Amino acid sequence: MAQAKADSDEALHWVGRLDPAAGPRYLQIVAQLEQAVTEGLLRPGDKLPPQRRLAEHFAVDLTTVTRAFGEARERGLIDAVTGRGSFISARQEQEGPPLDLSMTIPPAPKGLRLGELMQRGIAEILARSDADQLMNYHGGAGSLAERAAGAAWLAPLLGALPPDRIAVVPGAQTGLNALLSLLARPGEPILMEPLAYPGLIDAARQRRLAMVPVASDADGPLPDALDEAAGRHGARLFALTPTLQNPTCVTLPERRRQDLVAVARRRDITLIEDDPYSLLAGDAPAPLAALAPERTWHVATLSKVLTPGLRTAFVVMPEGADSTAFLAALRATALMPAPLMTALAAHWIRIGAAKDLLEGVRREAAERQLLAKEILPETMQGHPHALHVWQPLPAHWERSSLIERARVAGLGVMAADAFSTGGAAPDAIRIALGAIPERARLAEALGLLAGLIRGDARETDPIRLNQPDR
Template identity: 90%
Template sequence: MELAQAGADSDDALHWIGRLDPAAGPRYLQIVAQLERAVTSGLLRPGDRLPPQRRLAEHLAVDLTTVTRAFGEARERGLIDAVTGRGSFISARQEQEGPPLDLSMTIPPAPKGLRLGELMQRGIAEILARSDADQLMNYHGGAGSLAERAAGAAWLAPLMGTIPPQRIAVVSGAQTGLNALLSLLAKPGETILMEPLAYPGLIGAARQRGLTMAPVASDAAGPLPDALDEATDRHGARLFALTPTLQNPTCITVPERRRRDLAAVARRRNLILIEDDPYSPLAGDAPAPLAALAPERTWHVATLSKVLTPGLRTAFVVMPEGADSAAFLTALRATALMPAPLMTALAAHWIRIGAAKDLLDGVRREAAERQALAKELLPETMRGHPHALHVWQPLPAHWARGGLIKRARVAGLGVMAAEAFSTDGRAPDAIRIALGAIPERARLAAALGLLAELIRDDAEAGR
């Protein structure tokens, strides 16, 4: 990656860090949280070189001791390594080994009774039997073939009804689609409205684009319509991005009445909506998406990676009615020329023959079993959903922020702190626990049981 090769004084080495908020708690922890978000979202990768501490302190207008303390905390969390005479680098240890029991990565668990390898072998053989391999593996520009876009329309039909394939673009994963949308819809320096806690990949994309993130106040049912109205007026914003179903990290699903009220505010304020919707197919009980309630102003992003298997790297972007598709495709090409043709062909084939639905049903069944384990083993303050891939766990008052993360790492557990999801530097004392990365339920149960013991540990341990 170019960042690792850049000189220590290059601004490229600072692109991952945004402004610090004096009201958002200790500044050294804000630096650590931004560093953790950048690693989680892929903005920083193992081996990337960080700027010298003095350079970072000058950039953030803080004391050198603040940055030194932040780097020390980051080393304790296993985020960075220091090399004498060369500087600090993003640690490769987590990529090479990972936590022995990974509760940090939200991926769909392998469903019981379905052999993914056999599905792939059979599907690829069927594709090659009716396709020209040379043509299949050639460059493919545009929004995807008509067959792939029609498959996307079929996949989304249970949620959104009939969608013309011409409104759909096939992209190489949701992150690619979100990056292209921010490039198209917002200029550097503009404000994007977001949920107070949001997907780290979206946060990283907004920061890389040079956007200012402003949170819209929310309650247990999601963003508040009056708060959206007020934030739009206060910031002069034109763009609001949200995940209304099984929100990452809180597991909140915005009810239909609230969605209609948010759509009404967006119409009155002429807001453009980005609906990041990876989990609706899993939920099974999700209300109509915003793209169905406000189709004239909503860009809907639906990935297969979060509900079927990550390696498909296929997502569908539903463009608003009357949107300039050429402008979006130009932004998309600048982000990624095309998705991997074999994977998109396989995804479309699975959708056509019903294998994608079978795989989805299997993931939902497995997710339900894992949610049942979480409900049984974790403290009752845990928030989940019968088919979600993660849960949200508030922490007891005696746990100091970051304390549980350190203890969990020592115990061999990887979890995500609330700071990684914060759009304004403020975060509750809570963690997100992912349920899909550990293959065996028995090992997952052991991990959840150990984590529950840590959470319930006495006040002395939390300091």
Template identity: 65%
Template structure:
């Protein structure tokens, strides 16, 4: 057993609505390890006893213990039982804090929602039709669903202004290709989404960084960058910016729009997080619809597997040139996934999933605030944290140090436009399925950052 019978208090009844029971047992173990109730070398109850304690069958516990061993939480000793692992994994990141994806929402079994949704889609649509080519801006039904989905952010818009695309990345690549010629400058935040930078460079364009503060783009820096570069295109994320988490307040957005109008600047607004934020100010596309292209993906608020995003065009914009470029990049969105997204929006399942993701993201942000240094920058409902490093760490040594502890984080260099980057890392909270493992990872990371001796240690 563990150190005393009191340690059995970490075992609690399972929640029938919280997903597979064997995974709930794994999370119980991970949470107990993270909070110190269970320590390396402690023995878990025999499987039959554990099954009685949580009122499940033996096979569920057997599967849970096997999964815990797979995750290096447990060691099994023949004839003696299962023990909390004393091993350190050093072969690469086992706990991924580098991938910005939505966390699995509590109480929603995504596999069941998907299975039910696809069954309902197939009952209403021809499988042959879903498996053939769909070229264009998306069906009227799909575009109408996109308009309904974005109404809380943009207000009412007509389907003629909206395109369905296979994710935000092809949309960004098509938009920068449409509005700038090779060799021309494109204005971006000084630390920007790597996918955007890749799209700009692949198109033969020149990304020009614009300085920011805790609220996002600095208006004076934007004007200076326009004067120096001659750029006519700005790509920006005003809400929960990736990676810094900055969110522009209304006055700052108004000033950016004023400058854009005065300098005849077109805007590509990458907006993956406004629906997740819940309290974001009006987007630039609502303030300056005549010059703004609004890109909203489902990947960050529902699930990346849908591979569905929406592009809202300025009023009266001819969509054909953009559709042609999108077709050359990705041909079309996956019809089955688009149909599933449309169905979920129509019946309210997408809204339920969004609410669940938002609640889980908020819970994980609360957890991170209780563990990480006060210098961390975050949004209450965001998927990531921007963590400036203490003076005794540089980002290269920190990334290597956490890798040796089985963690993966993203250094600031991945977001830098011109190669100069601060000593900081982005910490993503959604990629770890269980909060217990996430807590353990964050505590490990916080302890490493707090290690004052690190400045005297070299990385071999």
């Protein structure tokens, strides 16, 4: 007992006094946690004392400490492990700016604890699976159960699909790499949107493909421009994101999709439809894979709508496609998805947990879009359920200058250059809304960025995040 008390006292080395005049006591506790992490007194993985012990030390009631721990979890400072206690989050070790508006990830939905979902799901999987087999090599397109789960997940978009048209892959990037390897030889042209997903651009460059941007308007790529580019370059492959396009948030209207499909059929163009967001959007027209199933490879990842750590995506192959050739290209890129994560994804889909998580992400994304609309300049382009917004810059700003000013101020955003497939990039930035765990901090970051955008580009001393008083 004495040793346990000594250990508990040792774990309180970071704790200071509470000041009755310094505001809510629970926020003072959170501030002490933040300071201890910043100064290295607490490190990722350190276990915190029990809440009751802290309440005794601070001479406050237990609910005050419970509220402080809840706020600390919202800020990403601590993680709670059921039955083991609370620990300093490993997220504190991640590199990058203090407030990251550059990484497009789904925000953690309110009211759903991902850790608890994972614990229950994995326990249920292990209760009915052979752990040795689960951790072995798994070749091919995924088990029948996993491919059937993919078909069920995509049914709201594509209707009933036979599982043999679906391949389970370790993330959309892997699927895209394999597709470019299968469908184009080095040096061949690939038609793309003028601004496109950077991962697709990297994959095309790695394959030494000649990127040909297809002129676009506010509704997306122009059918006549697609026709002209295909004829001039002899291109037979077109990769695009028709719904909540990254980075512009444009969703192609139904008529535009039909017109593009008509050109693709006339020119015998194969389509790669990178579609992470249709289920998140909820209001998108039918995917290209539903309009032209005979020539469309449809890539749908769970990373952008549930959580990146699942590393699971579904590739829907065209009707009559040679699955053997695609699987050979896939094996050359990555042998298999992580079996445990794929099994968890399929399990969540079967029991409805994936749908609940998707709806939670949609609700949280909607709240964050409202924040962005209230705070950012009115030229912002977004969507009620998108994970990012596109912000054209006023004439007095050049994008690289703004990016540098934002970096100095502690903000990370992405300039249009990262998305350009050819030609001059516009003076605009993409602002991601999901990486900052709590809305209050997101509002702080958006407010600071909005101030920079509206301010004078000649100013040389931007306000910094968490800058001490002088």
